[in-house]
Amino acid sequence: MNSKLVECVPNFSEGRRPEVVQQILDAxxxxxxxxxxxxxxxxxxxxxxxxxVGEPQAVKxxxxxxxxxxxxxxxxxxxxxxxxxxxxTDVIPLIPVGDTTLEECVVLARELGQQxxxxxxxxxxxxxxxxxxPERRSLPQVRRGEYEGLKSxxxxxxxxxDFGPARMHPTAGATAVGARPPLIAYNINLNTADVAxxxxxxxxxxxxxxxxxxxxxxxxxxxxxxxxxVTINVCNYKEVPLTRxxxxxxxxxxxxxxxxxxxxxxxxxxxEALLEAASFYLRLEHFQPDQVLEQRLQR
Amino acid sequence: MNSKLVECVPNFSEGRRPEVVQQILDAxxxxxxxxxxxxxxxxxxxxxxxxxVGEPQAVKxxxxxxxxxxxxxxxxxxxxxxxxxxxxTDVIPLIPVGDTTLEECVVLARELGQQxxxxxxxxxxxxxxxxxxPERRSLPQVRRGEYEGLKSxxxxxxxxxDFGPARMHPTAGATAVGARPPLIAYNINLNTADVAxxxxxxxxxxxxxxxxxxxxxxxxxxxxxxxxxVTINVCNYKEVPLTRxxxxxxxxxxxxxxxxxxxxxxxxxxxEALLEAASFYLRLEHFQPDQVLEQRLQR
Numbered sequence: 001m002n003s004k005l006v007e008c009v010p011n012f013s014e015g016r017r018p019e020v021v022q023q024i025l026d027a028x029x030x031x032x033x034x035x036x037x038x039x040x041x042x043x044x045x046x047x048x049x050x051x052x053v054g055e056p057q058a059v060k061x062x063x064x065x066x067x068x069x070x071x072x073x074x075x076x077x078x079x080x081x082x083x084x085x086x087x088x089t090d091v092i093p094l095i096p097v098g099d100t101t102l103e104e105c106v107v108l109a110r111e112l113g114q115q116x117x118x119x120x121x122x123x124x125x126x127x128x129x130x131x132x133x134p135e136r137r138s139l140p141q142v143r144r145g146e147y148e149g150l151k152s153x154x155x156x157x158x159x160x161x162d163f164g165p166a167r168m169h170p171t172a173g174a175t176a177v178g179a180r181p182p183l184i185a186y187n188i189n190l191n192t193a194d195v196a197x198x199x200x201x202x203x204x205x206x207x208x209x210x211x212x213x214x215x216x217x218x219x220x221x222x223x224x225x226x227x228x229x230v231t232i233n234v235c236n237y238k239e240v241p242l243t244r245x246x247x248x249x250x251x252x253x254x255x256x257x258x259x260x261x262x263x264x265x266x267x268x269x270x271x272e273a274l275l276e277a278a279s280f281y282l283r284l285e286h287f288q289p290d291q292v293l294e295q296r297l298q299r
Numbered sequence: 300m301n302s303k304l305v306e307c308v309p310n311f312s313e314g315r316r317p318e319v320v321q322q323i324l325d326a327x328x329x330x331x332x333x334x335x336x337x338x339x340x341x342x343x344x345x346x347x348x349x350x351x352v353g354e355p356q357a358v359k360x361x362x363x364x365x366x367x368x369x370x371x372x373x374x375x376x377x378x379x380x381x382x383x384x385x386x387x388t389d390v391i392p393l394i395p396v397g398d399t400t401l402e403e404c405v406v407l408a409r410e411l412g413q414q415x416x417x418x419x420x421x422x423x424x425x426x427x428x429x430x431x432x433p434e435r436r437s438l439p440q441v442r443r444g445e446y447e448g449l450k451s452x453x454x455x456x457x458x459x460x461d462f463g464p465a466r467m468h469p470t471a472g473a474t475a476v477g478a479r480p481p482l483i484a485y486n487i488n489l490n491t492a493d494v495a496x497x498x499x500x501x502x503x504x505x506x507x508x509x510x511x512x513x514x515x516x517x518x519x520x521x522x523x524x525x526x527x528x529v530t531i532n533v534c535n536y537k538e539v540p541l542t543r544x545x546x547x548x549x550x551x552x553x554x555x556x557x558x559x560x561x562x563x564x565x566x567x568x569x570x571e572a573l574l575e576a577a578s579f580y581l582r583l584e585h586f587q588p589d590q591v592l593e594q595r596l597q598r
Contacts, residue, residue, distance in 0.1 A: 005596070007592075035596070037595070037596075053596060097592060097593075097596075098593065182592070189584070242577075242581060243580075243581070246580075246581050260582060261582070262582045262583070262584040263581050263582055263583055263584065264583065264584045264585060264586070265583065265586060265590055267590065268590055268591070268592045268595060269590060269591065269592065270591075270592050270593070271570075271591050271592065271593045271594070274573065274574055274577040274591065275573055275577075277576070277577035277580060277581055278541075278573040278574075278576035278577050278580075280580075281542075281545075281576060281577075281579075281580040282541060282542070282545050282562050282576055283559060283560070283561045283562050284561070284562055284563065284564065285488070285561040285562065285563045286563060287563070287564055291564055291566065291567055291568060292567070292568065292569075292570050292573065293306075293396060293481070293567045293568065293569050293570065294396075294397070294569070294570045294594070295570075295593070296336070296567060297304070297334070297336075297352060297396075298597070
């Protein structure tokens with residue numbers, strides 16, 4: 001495995017016509033050095049999420065070609081769906097993998113945004129770590145008003161795109177291009193069915209109510225197990241690692257006489273996030289990821 | 300990375316003539332599909348340790364060719380060195396990596412032993428997991444009396460080799476071939492300079508004094524840090540994982556009012572051993588190693 005890799009998870013505003021999604025996937029597959037890892041379509045959202053990975057320039061090329069293909073196949077004037085969206089290629093996050101840094105993904109996002117803006121004449125907004133204005137770090141802020149609202153507001157100075165024309169593309173609308181750390185979906189289960197306790201713990205850890213800025217959390221009831229769960233997005237595991245989330249939840253739960261019965265990782269996570277957990281609890285000194293045999297064998 | 304891999308760490312009775320060691324390494328390098336990971340020579344032991352990895356049949360072929368080369372280059376009648384040894388190729392352990400099982404390494408060790416015994420006419424003793432007699436699981440038992448002692452005892456029924464003739468090869472002596480799990484060298488540092496406490500803790504965890512059979516441990520003083528250390532070989536991390544070693548040491552240390560200040564992994568360890576530590580402390584439910592992004596990318 002090359003250690004300079006980028007993951008790309010673009011979202012397209014088409015979740016009902018599989019043949020359209022396949023043509024977009026074909027555009028990605030056609031780029032050498034890019035591996036399509038996953039895709040899924042949601043009919044009620046009328047939206048598809050695609051995951052691919054590769055070397056930075058190959059990923060940029062695949063994302064550009066997919067956006068170009070989506071522009072010719074999706075008409076935002078006809079689009080309806082439950083999920084917020086501003087364009088045919090709605091959002092393109094670039095995520096560092098291996099030795100790639102977030103800063104390298106920011107540079108790549110700006111190159112990709114410029115290419116889409118100039119060559120496809122689609123207005124592009126840079127968001128999260130790639131944002132050029134503080135208020136655009138937040139994707140919901142960038143998507144405010146959605147396709148229809150942005151169409152009538154794009155001429156305003158505060159809605160000027162970072163690249164491309166200050167008017168919506170006639171079929172493709174606009175696109176948000178950003179860079180962000182890998183997100184870890186992490187759930188912690190409690191030995192209580194009292195969802196109010198899970199909600200209180202969620203409030204204590206999440207950024208929106210004064211907790212860790214990079215943590216999103218909700219308290220929910222898992223009915224078939226009769227237990228309350230704190231369901232968490234760890235949005236920057238280098239800033240706030242799994243161990244700190246776990247230990248904070250443990251400590252807050254103890255306040256109610258409640259214990260953690262288990263936790264679960266939903267989907268994928270970077271190796272580094274698990275090595276951090278082992279290092280934290282075993283108090284490892286001087287541990288290097290290339291001491292992992294499987295990592296060494298990839299050299 | 301292919302997930303069916305075997306690591307081989309043969310020891311050769313030559314640590315003073317680099318040109319001889321290089322010829323043995325060349326025999327390994329000549330086999331396609333085998334990667335030489337490391338080697339080191341010790342002049343006072345007059346012994347070299349070589350590490351390579353590859354698909355099972357390629358590793359068997361490389362180990363055979365290395366033993367054949369060592370037979371032509373090393374004369375045990377002339378060999379002197381501080382380390383116990385019975386032959387030019389003294390010992391060949393086969394270690395499962397990735398999805399390979401220990402049982403598969405046992406089968407491979409027996410095939411390799413038969414090939415060395417029959418084709419090179421070197422007596423071969425199967426040891427550890429590959430042993431055919433309980434008393435031969437222990438390598439020190441197999442090497443009892445060393446080259447000189449075995450030479451005069453090999454005709455006895457209890458010293459009959461598993462493969463090859465019941466007489467020493469005139470230059471190469473005899474060889475032990477075995478299969479074992481990966482060994483993890485693991486040290487735990489205490490916030491005391493009282494080495495007696497480290498020695499007492501070592502006794503409580505190691506197999507030789509009633510502790511975990513797969514654990515070897517000693518108490519030592521790390522002079523430059525003025526602290527006592529429990530230095531440990533975790534010989535079967537699936538039987539006794541790092542977390543159980545750490546927690547047992549923590550509990551025994553508390554008996555003396557002593558705490559663990561840190562621990563260290565010396566050299567390489569399998570990814571699974573670290574994932575176990577993360578899973579244990581985070582109480583992970585249903586976690587699969589292929590949820591690690593870097594592992595998924597190797598597919």
